[in-house]
Amino acid sequence: MPTTFLCEGAEMGERPTRIPVIAVIGYKESGKTTVIEGLTSRLTERGYSVATAKHIDQKGFRIDKEGKDTWRHAASGANPVIAVSDVETAVIHRRGLGALNLRSLLGLIPKADLLILEGFSKIVLGDKHIGKIVCVRTLREYEDFRRRIRGEALAFCSLETLGEPILSVKENLSTLTERAIEYVERRKSILEILDSLPNLDCGKCQYRRCECLAEAIHDGRAKLDDCVLIKVRPKLKTRITLNGVEVHINPFISEIVRRSVLGMISTLKGVEIRGDETLQIEISQKK
Ligand code: SF4
Incomplete structure (x- = not known):
């Protein structure tokens, strides 16, 4: 898998996500859910705890049903509303994507090794902190997504046989899984290094942002005391x-x-x- 450096052309103000995030994006019926099913079962078998989130592209969609007790709780102003049964707990927040960005979505996940997103193309395509698996139906879609993506494209894949470099969802799930693991491990390591840095993005070192120095340390191109603030601390x-x-x-x-x-x-x-x-x-x- 080609490694793209996250910090090449990175803009100030873009914040890293707390845990690695992989988004599976593509148009309707392009195989996104099949890819997520395959990845999730393989990753959980390998010991990763996986959280997923799906963007429901249906105007006005509500998980709750009008007239139900939980719906009435929400209608009277409760937010969030929590529904608990003997097998599941659902927390319903009264806010949609308009008020919810990816970082606040991550805040809803108490603990996981990674988050896999289905959809969310609008917020994902331009975010360099998210690894993307792109499901395409045609070569034209492949070319289109390739132009629009910023940051790491872990793979392009298809339910059809479109040939290299587009992986077949049916035959290459193991390759997709290996690429996802490689991405998650790299991001985890960079985020751990970032925890040891001041996280102030003061711009005083040649890397401009703490995350860029963390990436360079991970890749063996730099060391912790290349951070100016860490270097001067003893003095x-x-x-x-x-x-x-x-x-x-x-x-x-x-x-x-x-x-x-x-x-x-x-x-x-x-x-x-x-x-x-x-x-x-x-x-x-x-x-
Ligand atoms: S000098 Fe340190 S705090 Fe400032 S941007 Fe570089 S790594 Fe971050």
Whole structure:
């Protein structure tokens, strides 16, 4: 599978997803659900916990039925409404795709190794953080999607036999699964590295964004202290920890905090500040 670098031409402001996301996109009857069924069963067999989400392309569609108790709960203003039976729990949020973006969709998933999306082409095609499997019915559709996709296309596939490079859904499910796993493992590793970086996208290193440095570290092209903020940390005269977690600050902020706090302390009765003191302030929760 060709690896495209996520950060090539990446724009500021695009945020990575919390877990790897693969979208299976394509027109109606192109085999999306068949691909998702095949992938999900193979991935879960291999120990991955898989969440899926499907975009229902039907104007005004509601999962709830008018007049049912849960519908009446929602009609009276409840949001979300939770329906619980002995085998399933359904959480119905009163908001559709208009108010829901991919990042907020991920917020609805408590824990999973990856999310597979069916559809959502409009928000997925231009998002470089999502790996795409594109189901096509004709060579013309293949050419069309190839032009419109940004970021990683893991595969093009078809229920028809269209020839290379378009995989056959019936014969090449194992190849699709291997590509999905390769993508998920790479993204997981990049996201883990990203957790060790300040995540401030300060633009001070040559990579401009923390995720781009994480990608370079994963690929062996860079190391953690290529992050300017991590490199200068031992030399900073101010350290801030919030709820036990160190807050990454740059030398400028470090100096402003140091001078401001020492300045305030110096106004206290009986305190004389020389500028070389060690000061520790702890603010705890009011009991
Ligand atoms: S210097 Fe560090 S915090 Fe700033 S963009 Fe680079 S990796 Fe992110």
